[in-house]
Amino acid sequence: MVSQRVPGIELLVTFLAVYRTRNFSHAAQRLHLTQSAVSHRIRRLEDETGIVLFERSPHNVVATSAASALALAIDPALEMLERAFSQLRSGVSDPLEIEVEPAFSTRWLAPRLKGFLKDHPALKLQINLSDKQLEFSGQTEVAIKWGKAVNWPDYHCETLIGLTFTPMCAPGFMERNGLVSLPDLLKCVLLHDRDYGGWMAFARQLGLPSQHFQTGHIIRDTPLLEQAAIEGDGIALYAIELAQAALRRGELITPFAGATLVGADAYLLLTEPGRQRSSAGEAFLHWIRQVAEAEETGPDTALYRQIANPH
DSSP states (O other): OOOOOOOOHHHHHHHHHHHHHSOHHHHHHHHTOOHHHHHHHHHHHHHHHTOOOEEEOSSOEEEOHHHHHHHHHHHHHHHHHHHHHHHHTTOOSSEEEEEEOHHHIIIIIHHHHHHHHHHOTTOEEEEEEOOOSOOOOTTEEEEEEEEOGGGOTTSEEEEEEEEEEEEEBOHHHHHHHTOOSGGGGGGSOEEEESSSHHHHHHHHHHTOOSGGGGOSEEESOHHHHHHHHHTTSOEEEEETTTOHHHHHHTSSBOTTTTOOEEEEEEEEEEEOTTOOOOHHHHHHHHHHHHHHHHHHHSHHHHHHHHHHOOO
C-alpha cells in the first residue's frame, strides 16, 4: 500500500480553489496570489501527476473527470487537517512533528485524530506526509511507515496495524456484473493498487487463472483507488482496515466476504533509539497504540472480521 510521492500541500490547495471557482483569476483572489502563480501551480500539479486536470478557455476552465475524482478524494482530508491545525494554533507547549504515509493519514489516522486532539487542546501538531524510505528529519519524533521491520534497522520499530485485503466494489457494480462466486471476477474490470501484484497473489491463493488478473486499471493512489471502486469503475482488492468508513456508509461492499489476502507488510511505528522524546511525543505514542490495540479486539474490528470471515 505504499503510495508514490504526494504533491505539495500548496499545489493541492490551489487545485481545489480552481476546481471550486472554475476560474484562475477568482482562485487567485481567494488565495491572495497572482493569476500567473495559480496557473503555474496547476501546471506543476499536472506535470507531477501526469494527468490533465482542467481544459482551459479564455474565460473559464472546465474540470476533467480526473479532477472531479481527485477533488472528491482529497477535500475531506484537507478540511480535517485545516480544522486540526486551527484548533491547535491557540498556543502551546512543545510542538510535535510526526511523519506519516499519505494513505494511512487520510484513511486511518485523520478520522481518529480528533480524539487525541480533544484530550490535548494545547498541542501544536505538525503532520508531514511522505512515503519515502528515509525522511526522519531532525525534528520528527514519530514516523508511521509501510513495510517490513527489517527495512528499518536503525530505528525502534513495532507493528501498528496489518492489513487484510478482500475484493470490494459498489453495490451497483455487483448487481450489473452478477457477482455470485469467485470465478465471476474473470468477467470484471479490475482496479489495481500500483501494480498487478496484489490481485495476482489473490488469484494464486485461490487457484484462479492468473491471466485476467493482469488486466484492468492501475491506480497509483490509495484514496483514488477507493473512489474509483465507489464510482463503479471496477472492483478493487482493498484493505478492510482502510475501507471502514466506506463500508459503514454502504458505498463499498465485499461480494466475496470469505476470500481474503493477508498483507505481508504492515504499518509500522518508528522512533529513534536513545532519543529523548517530548511529553507530546510520548502522549501520541500512548494514544495511537491504545487505539490500534482497541480496534484489534474491539467491536468495530469484530464486525470487519465478520465481513472478512463470515463462516
